[in-house]
Amino acid sequence: MASADERNEAWEAWKASPWGRLRFALIGDAIDEAIAEFGDRTLRILDVGGADGFETLPYAIRGHQLTVADPAEGFFDRGREAAEQLGVSDRVRWVSAGLEELPMAGDTAYDVVVCHFVLHYRPAGSLGADVATLSRLTAPDGVISIACPNEAGLVLRTLTREGPAAARAELDETTQFSHTFGHDSQKVGREEVAAALHENGLVETEWMGVRIANDLIVHDEMKHDPVYFQQLLALERDLCRRDPYRGIAALWQLTAKRL
Ligand SMILES: C[S@@+](CC[C@H](N)C(=O)[O-])C[C@H]1O[C@@H](n2cnc3c(N)ncnc32)[C@H](O)[C@@H]1O
Numbered sequence: 001m002a003s004a005d006e007r008n009e010a011w012e013a014w015k016a017s018p019w020g021r022l023r024f025a026l027i028g029d030a031i032d033e034a035i036a037e038f039g040d041r042t043l044r045i046l047d048v049g050g051a052d053g054f055e056t057l058p059y060a061i062r063g064h065q066l067t068v069a070d071p072a073e074g075f076f077d078r079g080r081e082a083a084e085q086l087g088v089s090d091r092v093r094w095v096s097a098g099l100e101e102l103p104m105a106g107d108t109a110y111d112v113v114v115c116h117f118v119l120h121y122r123p124a125g126s127l128g129a130d131v132a133t134l135s136r137l138t139a140p141d142g143v144i145s146i147a148c149p150n151e152a153g154l155v156l157r158t159l160t161r162e163g164p165a166a167a168r169a170e171l172d173e174t175t176q177f178s179h180t181f182g183h184d185s186q187k188v189g190r191e192e193v194a195a196a197l198h199e200n201g202l203v204e205t206e207w208m209g210v211r212i213a214n215d216l217i218v219h220d221e222m223k224h225d226p227v228y229f230q231q232l233l234a235l236e237r238d239l240c241r242r243d244p245y246r247g248i249a250a251l252w253q254l255t256a257k258r259l
Contacts, residue, residue: 004074011075015054018223018232019214019250024055025233026210026240027116027147027253033206034143034255035059035112046110046137048099049118052079053092056114060088067110071098099130102137109139116147116253119193120185124174127188128196135200138258144202145255148188150209153250157215190252202256208240209249 014020035043043064047056050068052075060066060083068079073096083089095104099118115134122130138144151171159167175184194204213235214223222228239245246252 004072007072008074008078011051018220018229019211021229022214022233022236023210023251026208026236027145028055028058029237030206030208030253030255031055031059031112031114031145034145035064037143038111041111043111044108044139045112045114048102048113048115048134048137049121050079050114051075052082053094054079054082055116057082057086057088057092059112060091061086063091064112065091065093067093067095069095069097069099069102069104071096071101099133100126102133107137109142110137111139111142113138113142113144116145117149117251119146120148120188122186124186127186127192131193131196132200135197135202135258138202140258143205143255143257144197145253146193146197147210147251147253148190148193149185150247150249150252151187151189152248153209153211153215156248157250160216160218190254194254194256197256202258204254204256206241207246207252207254209246209252210236210240211250212236212239212245212248215250 045056045059045064045066047053047066047068049070050056051070053066053068056066056068057079076094080094083092097104099115099122113134119127119130134144155167155170158170175186190207197204213232217223223232
């Protein structure tokens with residue numbers, strides 16, 4: 001298991017990578033769209049497993065009230081520093097807690113709940129309870145955004161990089177390996193999550209596939225070229241909500257609404 005410093009380092013490197021930047025740009029589009037529906041209202045936003053708040057701090061800059069919850073407090077120092085520099089510390093609450101500990105005492109429901117790349121780190125069998133918790137934290141008329149790695153994308157990625165035997169093994173595995181954090185995690189399907197949300201009174205409104213083109217291109221070096229990167233990002237944006245392309249992306253993201 002990686003140390004806190006190693007995790008921080010791996011996280012910083014991943015955020016800065018072309019594939020990390022693609023992920024933040026595309027899923028950022030989805031959060032922006034969900035938030036635009038609320039008009040000018042100041043929103044209560046909860047980022048579950050939000051690490052250093054890299055993804056959601058921009059919404060505090062826009063005037064919203066942000067709560068970042070994460071059990072790995074090691075990420076908070078950098079987040080607090082960024083919030084301070086951005087002049088938004090008074091609008092950001094850092095809560096040292098895992099999803100399974102939520103809601104915290106005094107928590108109300110939130111207008112926007114973000115839970116990106118967390119559910120697959122939870123133990124096998126906990127998805128139903130986790131989705132129920134996230135749903136309870138979502139206010140009436142509120143929206144939730146959930147994202148996880150996509151099995152089909154992982155199998156194809158393994159095929160293009162390691163060949164058919166490795167892809168076959170990936171397909172048969174019930175777990176998957178996190179290269180950024182160096183340990184195994186669960187496979188969590190979008191359909192399964194959408195069905196669990198539905199059971200809890202939320203309806204999926206949109207979903208996207210992230211890193212469709214990126215992961216088909218085995219040679220990573222050229223993705224660092226700014227012009228090439230912009231072409232790749234534009235193509236990803238064109239494909240991310242289209243069938244059949246989105247079904248083979250490396251990652252899935254869904255937005256759901258409590259009616
Ligand atoms: C891959 S990072 C994702 C960070 C951020 N949500 C994003 O998508 O950019 C996974 C995060 O989940 C957090 N995490 C791990 N177990 C968790 C749990 N039980 N509840 C909430 N967060 C958890 C980790 O500490 C880490 O910050």
